[in-house]
Amino acid sequence: MTIINKNLLSLVCTVFLMSTVQSLDNGLAKTPPMGWMSWERFRCITDCDKYPDECISERLFMEMADIIVNEGYLAAGYEYVNIDDCWTEMERENGKIVPDKKRFPHGVKYLSDYIHSKGLKFGTYLDYGTKTCAGYPGTLGFEATDAQSLADWEVDFIKLDGCNIDTSVMVDGYIEFGKMMNKTGRPIMYSCSWPAYFEYYRRPTSIPDYDILVETCNLWRNYVDIDDSYESVLFIADYFANNSDRLIPYAGPGHWNDPDTLLLGNFGLSYEQSKAQLAIWAILAAPFLLSTDLRTITPEIKELILNREIIAIDQDKLGIQGKRLSALNRIETWIRPVSPIVNNEYSYAVAFVSRRTDGHGYAFEFSLEKLGLTNLLGYEVKDLFDSKRESFKITLGQSLEDRVNPTGANFYKLTPITNRARR
Numbered sequence: 303m304t305i306i307n308k309n310l311l312s313l314v315c316t317v318f319l320m321s322t323v324q325s326l327d328n329g330l331a332k333t334p335p336m337g338w339m340s341w342e343r344f345r346c347i348t349d350c351d352k353y354p355d356e357c358i359s360e361r362l363f364m365e366m367a368d369i370i371v372n373e374g375y376l377a378a379g380y381e382y383v384n385i386d387d388c389w390t391e392m393e394r395e396n397g398k399i400v401p402d403k404k405r406f407p408h409g410v411k412y413l414s415d416y417i418h419s420k421g422l423k424f425g426t427y428l429d430y431g432t433k434t435c436a437g438y439p440g441t442l443g444f445e446a447t448d449a450q451s452l453a454d455w456e457v458d459f460i461k462l463d464g465c466n467i468d469t470s471v472m473v474d475g476y477i478e479f480g481k482m483m484n485k486t487g488r489p490i491m492y493s494c495s496w497p498a499y500f501e502y503y504r505r506p507t508s509i510p511d512y513d514i515l516v517e518t519c520n521l522w523r524n525y526v527d528i529d530d531s532y533e534s535v536l537f538i539a540d541y542f543a544n545n546s547d548r549l550i551p552y553a554g555p556g557h558w559n560d561p562d563t564l565l566l567g568n569f570g571l572s573y574e575q576s577k578a579q580l581a582i583w584a585i586l587a588a589p590f591l592l593s594t595d596l597r598t599i600t601p602e603i604k605e606l607i608l609n610r611e612i613i614a615i616d617q618d619k620l621g622i623q624g625k626r627l628s629a630l631n632r633i634e635t636w637i638r639p640v641s642p643i644v645n646n647e648y649s650y651a652v653a654f655v656s657r658r659t660d661g662h663g664y665a666f667e668f669s670l671e672k673l674g675l676t677n678l679l680g681y682e683v684k685d686l687f688d689s690k691r692e693s694f695k696i697t698l699g700q701s702l703e704d705r706v707n708p709t710g711a712n713f714y715k716l717t718p719i720t721n722r723a724r725r
């Protein structure tokens with residue numbers, strides 16, 4: 303219902319405020335962006351003598367780009383290669399941001415060209431404040447120069463962070479920077495960070511105007527930075543579950559809530575926990591941005607990351623963000639309406655996520671009534687984590703049982719059954 307109301311509302315706004323409301327409308331992010339980003343795994347490692355394989359350098363991004371193309375990630379949809387903080391010199395030169403000369407010896411355009419030559423898209427990072435979060439030059443006072451630099455470097459994605467600037471001037475600043483990027487004529491996917499500063503980092507916390515976010519940004523970080531632990535995944539999942547009614551209306555083609563990067567392939571999540579993050583993030587219509595060392599990833603985790611059916615849920619063209627429906631015995635039910643719509647009924651992605659730690663798989667009840675689903679002839683159910691398992695049917699009044707492993711998740715797609723075949 304909220305979705306419909308919101309669409310009506312924006313229709314009304316379009317009709318009545320056509321001349322004053324400026325929409326971002328850059329044609330980007332029709333589905334949540336997919337790719338790779340340096341921050342969660344590689345942070346601000348800048349000592350290339352000590353950590354040559356891990357430091358934020360052109361070599362790191364070129365090696366990741368090679369693997370993304372050569373090992374099937376691009377074919378699965380992961381197309382952005384994004385730099386995060388700690389990539390520039392400590393001072394501007396002639397007013398311009400310049401990359402660290404030792405770590406990016408050939409300059410930004412060289413890296414951008416390399417990434418584009420592989421059929422990938424290139425993203426980078428700035429901060430709207432006086433300095434970035436790690437203390438590198440900020441964009442405040444240099445907005446037009448930096449927007450032009452992004453265009454000159456042929457950047458496709460910008461994360462504009464919000465450290466070292468007062469929340470009271472952030473919103474206008476982000477809007478202004480968006481306009482300056484538009485003026486360059488280059489369509490650049492715009493990732494905004496101001497909600498995270500309003501809702502998490504600044505005291506007292508407050509709720510930003512999400513209508514402005516939709517008009518200004520393609521995606522926005524709502525809440526805290528993710529860390530390499532299941533605890534961090536669940537903390538962020540809790541925020542999205544607690545605030546789903548408020549946040550869901552603002553997600554859709556062109557504009558997405560962003561719970562931060564996927565941790566898969568790193569140190570903190572077990573295999574089961576990796577399934578849980580992937581399922582929750584797909585339900586949330588989250589950007590699928592990896593932040594891991596693709597050179598050392600295990601085959602099992604790689605298979606999860608490349609799971610086409612789960613990617614299809616995340617990238618569903620209806621773009622409706624899902625939510626946590628219920629929690630019973632520390633087993634949570636998450637649900638998201640997806641395509642195809644059959645006889646006016648949605649299909650659904652349904653995840654059962656366990657917060658249990660008692661040794662064996664925990665049995666849970668699986669019924670349409672509990673999911674609030676009503677299609678008279680029931681649904682065809684596909685197990686998204688077990689491609690070999692045959693799909694099965696569930697009808698109204700039926701109660702099936704399945705088991706979910708400790709701290710893991712089961713993930714299904716339910717498609718409405720029609721009587722068309724029988725006629």
Ligand SMILES: *[C@@H]1O[C@H](CO)[C@@H](O)[C@H](O)[C@H]1NC(C)=O
Nearest residue numbers: 537538539540541542543544
């Ligand atoms: C979510 O809500 C629960 C229950 O009110 C609360 O204990 C928890 O701290 C909330 N978590 C977040 C991250 O908002």
